[in-house]
Amino acid sequence: MTWLLVALVLVVAAAGLLRWRRPAWYWLTFGVALASLRVLVRYGSVMDACGLTVPAPRWRLALARMTDRPVPRPRAPRILRVRPTRTGLVLRLKLRPGQDAFDVAASADRLRHSFGMYGVTSRELRSGVVELRMTGYDVLRRVQMPSLAADSRPMRVPVALREDGSVHYRDYRAVPHALTLGATESGKSVYQRNLVAGLAPLDVALVGIDCKQGVELFPLARRFSALADNPDTAAEILDALVSHMEDVYRLIRSHQAISVSVPDAEIAADIWDLPEDIRPVPIVVLVDEVAELALFANKEQEKRRDRIITALVRLAQLGRAAGIYLEICGQRFGSELGKGITMLRAQLTGRTAHRVND
Template identity: 60%
Template sequence: MTDLVTWAELCGSLAAIGGAAYARHAYPAAYWSTVGLPLAVARLLASYSSTMDACGLTVEPSRWRALAVRATTRREVRPVPPRRGVIRPTTTGLRMRLRLAPGQEPADVAASAERLRHAWGVHAVHVRDVKPGVVELRLVGFDVLRKVQMPRRLDGGPLQIPVALREDATAFVRDYRTVPHELVLGATLSGKSMYLRNLLTGLAAQPVVLVGIDCKRGVELAPFAPRLSALATDPDQAAELLPALVKEMEDRYDLIKARQGIAPGTPKELITSDIWGLPEGERPAPIVLFIDEVAELFLVATRKEEERRDEMVTQLIRLAQLGRAAGIYLEVCGQRFGAELGKGATMLRAQLTGRVCHRVNDEASAKMALGDIAPEAVLAACAIAPELPGLAVVGDTSGGWSRIRTPYLSLADAAAICRATADLAPDVPALDPFRPYVAPMPVEASGLVATARPVTE
């Protein structure tokens, strides 16, 4: 009987260990909530002071504290670590605030993030500056980018689209009011189209004018035609569409100038320099222009095509320089975007504040996207593996960068969202000639079943 109990206990222990190992690989979120979280908290509490000391994040105590310790305990006065706040567990890790000791700065903690990760047995440690003297440590328990699951609570708003997940388990929000224009680079099958798909369907649910230029005969953007106000599928159509957008931008500037020409006694809040200061009844709807494979607009074979290219590039540069105040935003996608494309390419790239770089075929392509704003991110972009489509490095002109990954969204689901939100497309008369043709849905696809009945005379 004793042997049976021993064998049962041994088998139970082995089954528990095997189940935990399987859950850690197949269901990392469940493993973290049940096993990883308690272990990480125990390690953090038990080794906090010694870990901070080993990482060089302790300072000498103040004179009064040293005198108090000697007077009350007669112990040796030890260095003081940053004061730790309340530990807040999350579904993906932990959050904890630190009050820095005198003489410390957030960069000191960020430089020790990798050591803290190993000491506390978590997947990653990210440091965020909260306010002077206070930083937040965000401990991530597992690789959240391996299987993307967007947070349940997403902070969004007008022209704010949660489009991907950051490596610190927070949502990456594409905010057009803050970053008006963006460049998205990536090789074939890198996930660039998935990023575009998530972004377009997020905007489809808002009263935003969506315009597309897809010189690959519309294979990328044509499925979203019900929601698009205009679509050009070759360079010839793009050469007609871009002047219409420039004319629309100029008309909006005339509207803004008319508002600025009001009487001198008008309150300050009624004086504006962009469309967002106009009264809601007079404010035109924002326009987002998606350009898929921008290189197709630059490539030429004859002198006539070269003249057309120069004209289109000039119009794109004007939209990038002046479009923000008129509520016109650019989303430019391609595999490469360098000076070899032709005249005006570098100037246009300089106007694209946001940068998203998926897996690329060479280091030069990564430098085109990130080299001029976040040089440290170039190596991270070159290290993206082919088996992780959708993984990208995002940077901005502040020099900050992070890894993101977009969730999977099938083309059929994205097209269904665009069909369901087709009535939200604002009316822009200037774009009516470029509205794509939308074939009527078959009777069976609309959910109706047609029953054949015999014809009687």
């Protein structure tokens, strides 16, 4: 009994030390088993307390009255699967008739407290099926990206870790243009560097525009095909990109080979429909601070500003099919930046918001 007590004390001390110093290791060794047991034991009472149950069917109530049996208890969503992950648990639920996915999402904070987890997020997979992603510790305190297999989909790179432990991907084929907003020291530069690091191994040309004299992008200059550190050079690069876009469209048109036997869905309309040996290299344009391109102090700078904004709007409207993708960063992106700026903003489908001042 003495040796058993000593071993138990050592295990408890090791678990406490791991939870304090290495929460990821604690979760994989002790936390996942304890959390799974806690969720399964408390599940029925927690769902009832959170208002996520429905009364038993009328036929069961009538049968209970006829046979003088106890009234059936309210029914909670049925558990389809419990899957442990390296950061938490994934609980897949089948909703009962009359329940809604919004009710589960509204109860996420109460579920987090009741199950003793660090965080709980909810999303609807399909009609009547909801997935709860629970994290056992703060995955953003010490970010460790999981080892990822090579993605077969082109122009899709892992960028960051979400608060639920899943990986955030930047998929240029699905969302060609994006806007990243955030105040100073909010994380825009780190996000941008991670994006460059993810794009670096791919067969893609990078074009950077950093009007803060290049302090953000010039440390990565070896990977860029073109890099501007002032508005004058930026205007020349954007004009060259517009000219390149027109050449690509002429190339696509010359290789469409449309005939009466070609289905409408197979008509070549962008660079990804071209044969690989003639397909142009896709281009990602990174703008570090868009306000520096939109501000002006005199008539000459105003003409340059209109030239830059016009080129950006044309690339945003027409560049996707030519393989030109925009990644624009800024502290704010309002109409006070001048004419044409809201037209550009409307084309930026992807939105990433860091801490903003207003």
